[in-house]
Amino acid sequence: MQRYLVQRLLLVVLVLLGVSLLVFVVTRLTPGDPARVLLGPRATDEQVATLRVAYGLDQPIHVQYLTWLGRIVRGDFGESIQLHRPVLGEVLDRFRGTLILAVAAMVISFSVGIVFGVTAALRASSFLDRVLMSVALLGISLPPFWVGLILIITFSLVLRWLPATGMFSPTGGGDFSDVFAHLVLPAVSLAVVPLAVIARLTRANVLEVLSQLYVRTARAKGLPSRIVVVRHVLRNTLIGTVTILGLEAGWLLAGTVYIETVFAWPGIGAMLVNAILQRDYPLVQGGVLLVAGIYVLINLSTDIMYLYLDPRLRHA
Amino acid sequence: MPELAVELPVGRHANHVSGRRLSLFDRPLLSVGVSLVLLIMVLAVLVPVLPLHDPNVTAPARRLSGPSVNGYVLGSDQLGRDLLSRLLWGARVSISVALVASAVAFVGGGTIGLVAGYYGGLVGNILMRLIDVLMAFPYVLLAIALVAALGPGLLNALIAIAVVNISFYARGVRAAVLVVRQMAFIEAARALGARDVRILLREVLPSVAPPLLVFVTLNIGALIVETAGLSFIGLGAQPPTADWGTMLADGRQFMMTAPHVAAVPGLAVLALVWGLNMVGDGLRDLLDPSLAHATR
Numbered sequence: 001m002q003r004y005l006v007q008r009l010l011l012v013v014l015v016l017l018g019v020s021l022l023v024f025v026v027t028r029l030t031p032g033d034p035a036r037v038l039l040g041p042r043a044t045d046e047q048v049a050t051l052r053v054a055y056g057l058d059q060p061i062h063v064q065y066l067t068w069l070g071r072i073v074r075g076d077f078g079e080s081i082q083l084h085r086p087v088l089g090e091v092l093d094r095f096r097g098t099l100i101l102a103v104a105a106m107v108i109s110f111s112v113g114i115v116f117g118v119t120a121a122l123r124a125s126s127f128l129d130r131v132l133m134s135v136a137l138l139g140i141s142l143p144p145f146w147v148g149l150i151l152i153i154t155f156s157l158v159l160r161w162l163p164a165t166g167m168f169s170p171t172g173g174g175d176f177s178d179v180f181a182h183l184v185l186p187a188v189s190l191a192v193v194p195l196a197v198i199a200r201l202t203r204a205n206v207l208e209v210l211s212q213l214y215v216r217t218a219r220a221k222g223l224p225s226r227i228v229v230v231r232h233v234l235r236n237t238l239i240g241t242v243t244i245l246g247l248e249a250g251w252l253l254a255g256t257v258y259i260e261t262v263f264a265w266p267g268i269g270a271m272l273v274n275a276i277l278q279r280d281y282p283l284v285q286g287g288v289l290l291v292a293g294i295y296v297l298i299n300l301s302t303d304i305m306y307l308y309l310d311p312r313l314r315h316a
Numbered sequence: 317m318p319e320l321a322v323e324l325p326v327g328r329h330a331n332h333v334s335g336r337r338l339s340l341f342d343r344p345l346l347s348v349g350v351s352l353v354l355l356i357m358v359l360a361v362l363v364p365v366l367p368l369h370d371p372n373v374t375a376p377a378r379r380l381s382g383p384s385v386n387g388y389v390l391g392s393d394q395l396g397r398d399l400l401s402r403l404l405w406g407a408r409v410s411i412s413v414a415l416v417a418s419a420v421a422f423v424g425g426g427t428i429g430l431v432a433g434y435y436g437g438l439v440g441n442i443l444m445r446l447i448d449v450l451m452a453f454p455y456v457l458l459a460i461a462l463v464a465a466l467g468p469g470l471l472n473a474l475i476a477i478a479v480v481n482i483s484f485y486a487r488g489v490r491a492a493v494l495v496v497r498q499m500a501f502i503e504a505a506r507a508l509g510a511r512d513v514r515i516l517l518r519e520v521l522p523s524v525a526p527p528l529l530v531f532v533t534l535n536i537g538a539l540i541v542e543t544a545g546l547s548f549i550g551l552g553a554q555p556p557t558a559d560w561g562t563m564l565a566d567g568r569q570f571m572m573t574a575p576h577v578a579a580v581p582g583l584a585v586l587a588l589v590w591g592l593n594m595v596g597d598g599l600r601d602l603l604d605p606s607l608a609h610a611t612r
Contacts, residue, residue: 016452150579150582253457254457257549288453288461292454
């Protein structure tokens with residue numbers, strides 16, 4: 001098991017190196033000279049050249065990569081070209097917004113999705129099951145950004161119950177209830193698709209476990225149905241649930257890009273889209289590296305959780 | 317959608333499918349899905365001969381008309397262009413981008429998965445580690461970064477979406493091939509002296525084809541949402557080309573006065589993707605009855 005963990009960690013380092021190379025190359029493929037973009041169309045060639053030297057853009061590309069990688073390893077992600085502040089600080093600030101949004105969406109999608117999935121599985125082929133699964137099939141087909149627009153139209157513009165954009169009210173906002181009110185619509189928009197996916201996968205998981213012999217044994221020895229479900233069925237669907245957790249984390253990190261754009265939510269997704277459009281290389285690189293790093297770590301922890309949850313794997 | 321990352325169900329009955337008659341109308345999910353998808357496809361194909369307004373002719377005096385006002389069935393947009401006509405012309409764009417992107421991802425990812433799954437060893441390992449790097453990016457982020465690098469535009473959005481989906485196909489096909497590789501008929505083919513290429517194309521590929529069909533159907537739906545998403549944030553189709561994503565982005569600016577302009581293109585995406593997902597689910601039940609009880 002230790003050997004497995006060491007191998008797994010080495011793989012993480014390898015993947016992160018690959019990610020860093022890809023991020024670096026992709027951001028360098030971008031047409032347009034960042035120095036010229038930054039200085040505007042009226043800058044002289046001399047000014048552009050000076051800035052290129054200042055940012056090291058005149059060096060050969062592999063030297064630029066190695067210098068950059070060396071700095072990253074030491075925690076120096078450089079300075080945002082647009083904002084003139086350290087990338088790390090900006091990325092971490094923005095990540096807080098994304099984290100709040102993603103956690104809220106995760107809570108909604110997991111709690112509701114699992115309840116729907118388990119209910120449908122325990123009453124398989126019933127009318128309720130058919131209704132829940134039809135709704136779930138519709139749910140996985142929804143474009144999340146469109147859900148956001150429809151929620152804004154309904155609850156902000158027509159009913160005027162909830163604010164449409166941002167994370168705080170411009171004046172006098174910022175306390176818990178204010179942030180909560182701003183959070184509801186984006187969190188629901190982000191949660192809808194994963195909720196439907198979780199409901200479908202949970203139903204399939206529970207049905208799979210229900211067909212196992214140990215469940216029949218538990219029933220045969222006369223255990224009350226509630227105990228069979230809680231102790232034998234649900235416990236054994238945990239592995240499946242952890243798999244979903246890993247999948248969903250990636251989807252949430254990606255889905256926030258659209259949702260943050262629709263709701264002007266101050267998170268890392270909206271920041272990245274903006275940084276890409278403005279050709280702010282250091283910010284793009286730092287942001288993408290951070291998100292990819294977190295994603296890789298989530299996948300690693302899912303794998304470790306399997307070991308914890310399934311004794312068979314520990315001894316393999 | 318992450319559901320696609322789940323391993324392909326290799327049907328125990330996969331090899332017998334060709335011998336069974338497809339009973340389309342015994343299966344409501346499949347028949348409703350097929351009808352919905354066909355309806356949209358036929359409308360998209362027929363749009364040049366349909367009696368519709370020109371999608372790009374503006375009529376400032378009749379801008380933001382509601383549905384069935386001023387002779388517009390679905391209303392008009394901020395420049396007075398006919399929404400129904402733009403929707404159907406946009407369908408051609410959205411559907412062809414998704415089809416071509418999925419074909420590219422299918423060939424690219426499928427080849428990688430086939431080779432990595434069949435040969436394994438060092439080659440397989442290296443290929444899958446490269447796929448791991450691709451998978452380390454949340455996919456929307458990678459697509460956005462690629463489009464930014466190549467420059468916004470429909471063709472570049474297509475390339476980005478194809479590249480991003482290569483990893484899904486590679487992993488899915490590899491997982492399916494790993495199962496098939498162990499089977500006796502592969503060994504038999506090898507014992508008869510068949511070459512690797514022949515075994516891959518004549519034995520392995522047909523065996524993994526049925527689950528792949530389900531995978532592709534569900535994936536095209538996801539690709540349609542992704543294409544619309546990239547266009548929605550301004551990285552896909554550029555004016556005057558209209559696809560469903562740019563129409564949504566246009567409508568977003570007039571949510572207050574004319575909510576239908578944003579609602580209509582989203583409903584179109586929903587209808588098509590919903591239809592494709594019904595077809596995918598229906599096909600899965602049809603091809604692998606052992607899964608039917610679990611997924612319906």
